[in-house]
Amino acid sequence: MRLRRSFADEIIAHAHEGREQDAEICGVLLGKGEEIAELIKVKNIDPQPRIRYVMDPQGLFGVMRRIDETGGELVAIYHSHPHTRAYPSETDRRNAHDEEGRPWWPGAVYLICSLEHVNQPDLRAFRLFPDHSEDVALELV
Amino acid sequence: MTGQFEHDRKSDQVTIAVIVPSALRALTQNQARVEAQGSTLREVLDDLERRYPGVGGRLRNPDGTIRRFVNVYVNGEDVRAKGGLDAALNEGSEVGIMPAMAGGSGFSEEEVVRYSRHLLMPEVGSVGQRKFKQSRVLVIGAGGLGCPSALYLAAAGVGTLGIVDFDEVDLSNLQRQILHHTHDVGRPKVLSAKDALYDVNPHVNVVPHQIALDSSNAREIIDQYDLIVNGCDNFATRYLLSDVAYWAGKPLVDGSILRFDGQATVFVPGQGCYRCLFPTPPPPGEVPSCAEAGVLGMMTGVVGSIQAIEAVKLILGIGESLAGKLLVVDALTMEFRTMRTPRDPNCPVCGDHPSIFEPIDYVQFCGAPHAEVPVGVA
Numbered sequence: 001m002r003l004r005r006s007f008a009d010e011i012i013a014h015a016h017e018g019r020e021q022d023a024e025i026c027g028v029l030l031g032k033g034e035e036i037a038e039l040i041k042v043k044n045i046d047p048q049p050r051i052r053y054v055m056d057p058q059g060l061f062g063v064m065r066r067i068d069e070t071g072g073e074l075v076a077i078y079h080s081h082p083h084t085r086a087y088p089s090e091t092d093r094r095n096a097h098d099e100e101g102r103p104w105w106p107g108a109v110y111l112i113c114s115l116e117h118v119n120q121p122d123l124r125a126f127r128l129f130p131d132h133s134e135d136v137a138l139e140l141v
Numbered sequence: 142m143t144g145q146f147e148h149d150r151k152s153d154q155v156t157i158a159v160i161v162p163s164a165l166r167a168l169t170q171n172q173a174r175v176e177a178q179g180s181t182l183r184e185v186l187d188d189l190e191r192r193y194p195g196v197g198g199r200l201r202n203p204d205g206t207i208r209r210f211v212n213v214y215v216n217g218e219d220v221r222a223k224g225g226l227d228a229a230l231n232e233g234s235e236v237g238i239m240p241a242m243a244g245g246s247g248f249s250e251e252e253v254v255r256y257s258r259h260l261l262m263p264e265v266g267s268v269g270q271r272k273f274k275q276s277r278v279l280v281i282g283a284g285g286l287g288c289p290s291a292l293y294l295a296a297a298g299v300g301t302l303g304i305v306d307f308d309e310v311d312l313s314n315l316q317r318q319i320l321h322h323t324h325d326v327g328r329p330k331v332l333s334a335k336d337a338l339y340d341v342n343p344h345v346n347v348v349p350h351q352i353a354l355d356s357s358n359a360r361e362i363i364d365q366y367d368l369i370v371n372g373c374d375n376f377a378t379r380y381l382l383s384d385v386a387y388w389a390g391k392p393l394v395d396g397s398i399l400r401f402d403g404q405a406t407v408f409v410p411g412q413g414c415y416r417c418l419f420p421t422p423p424p425p426g427e428v429p430s431c432a433e434a435g436v437l438g439m440m441t442g443v444v445g446s447i448q449a450i451e452a453v454k455l456i457l458g459i460g461e462s463l464a465g466k467l468l469v470v471d472a473l474t475m476e477f478r479t480m481r482t483p484r485d486p487n488c489p490v491c492g493d494h495p496s497i498f499e500p501i502d503y504v505q506f507c508g509a510p511h512a513e514v515p516v517g518v519a
Contacts, residue, residue: 024245026242028242042242046243046245048346050346051245051344051346052243052244052245053242053243053244053245054241054242054243055241055242055243057212057214057219057221057239057241058218058219060212060239060241060242061212061214061217061219061237061239063239064160064162064214064237064239065217065237067173068160068173068174071173073163074163077242079244079245082343083339083343083344084251084252084343084344085251087251088244089244089245089252091243091244091245092244092245095210095241095242095243095244096244098199098208098210099208102164102199103164104162104164104210104240104241104242105162105163105164105240105242106163106164107163
């Protein structure tokens with residue numbers, strides 16, 4: 001996946017903001033094909049934001065509205081791990097699929113920004129499957 | 142009803158625009174916007190399923206309710222707050238469908254490695270590890286007993302760990318209170334403990350309660366947890382916790398130490414409480430405190446670890462707990478003795494005919510002014 005450095009920097013800055021509140025942050029990248037046009041931050045409303053994220057339904061409505069207006073697609077979903085490594089959890093995988101294992105966002109790449117080492121942000125990309133995840137090479141351009 | 146909307150069989154049915162997420166477009170001939178009819182969300186979703194078979198099953202459970210990971214909006218508002226499936230739709234209403242985006246609480250590959258020595262044990266395994274993660278344990282006191290208990294519980298992956306302590310770290314604590322470090326002297330113990338626990342396991346949600354537990358606040362705090370580990374250092378708090386834990390229906394893992402001696406027990410509601418064991422407190426001054434008589438630092442680790450073991454046994458539902466038993470440890474002979482301590486049917490709190498139903502003045506009950514509450518082993 002090719003990602004403009006400015007978007008990567010924006011995700012990392014967002015992750016740092018979240019870490020100051022001891023919380024995971026989240027958002028989406030919209031575009032067409034692999035070309036990303038827009039980053040939208042969405043509020044994390046999980047009651048335990050330190051270890052989980054749930055995107056605010058109202059924020060997601062805004063995302064849906066933008067997709068509808070622009071005719072774009074959801075290319076990637078990002079969230080941060082303020083204290084742990086950049087790897088998807090079982091819950092990340094489960095929540096990405098319905099009970100029958102069908103993806104809610106077919107083709108979407110999941111980006112995780114780890115601030116386990118606060119001075120060395122680690123942004124990684126994955127594709128999630130019900131029972132495993134696959135690394136996606138992330139090329140910053 | 143008037144307007145450009147087509148009317149269906151019923152006069153109150155109107156055509157509603159539905160915005161469909163990409164996951165469902167294979168079922169809607171790749172259309173991002175479709176139409177359906179109905180005067181409520183339920184009718185619109187039913188009609189959507191008639192027009193585009195398969196869509197309904199992606200959005201709703203077999204019992205017809207909206208799936209947990211689906212957000213449905215009517216005119217931009219989440220319908221969960223707007224009557225759900227019964228939300229009324231009017232001309233011009235717009236229904237939006239958007240899968241939820243969430244994650245984080247499961248086991249990451251990092252956690253699988255972190256907890257691998259527990260995951261290997263069939264008595265724990267991933268089922269037990271999930272129980273740890275979902276459990277909420279309250280540790281009373283970030284002192285000699287609370288430190289090792291909290292440390293092992295955090296390391297094991299207990300999801301929420303509350304720590305109650307009003308005090309600050311003193312240099313004389315560091316001989317045994319292993320969560321605090323020299324640079325923490327003067328800091329609130331709950332914050333020092335929180336830092337140390339996060340250093341060991343960042344997945345744990347540590348909740349500091351920097352207060353002195355008393356009759357007015359104990360119930361409110363205890364109600365937020367599943368299980369209490371008592372590492373307090375005075376009789377008034379011990380009786381308070383025993384009573385309130387019983388009334389709240391929460392198991393209480395009790396421990397105490399003095400010099401080379403230690404004790405541990407578990408109070409499960411209905412199987413005895415601290416009052417069954419010790420109906421009245423000792424006269425003030427009869428039992429010296431650790432500050433007066435001293436305590437072998439390592440003994441706090443022994444008894445605190447035993448309390449953490451009892452806590453995880455209760456969380457996992459394995460083994461035989463110390464409920465109805467008192468473990469007595471003597472470090473000088475290194476003897477561990479367990480004696481039966483049955484529930485007292487005449488106990489005024491948990492007996493057959495209880496006479497106490499709410500918190501009393503425990504400081505007065507223990508016969509000492511607040512600042513000089515006896516400390517140490519019961």
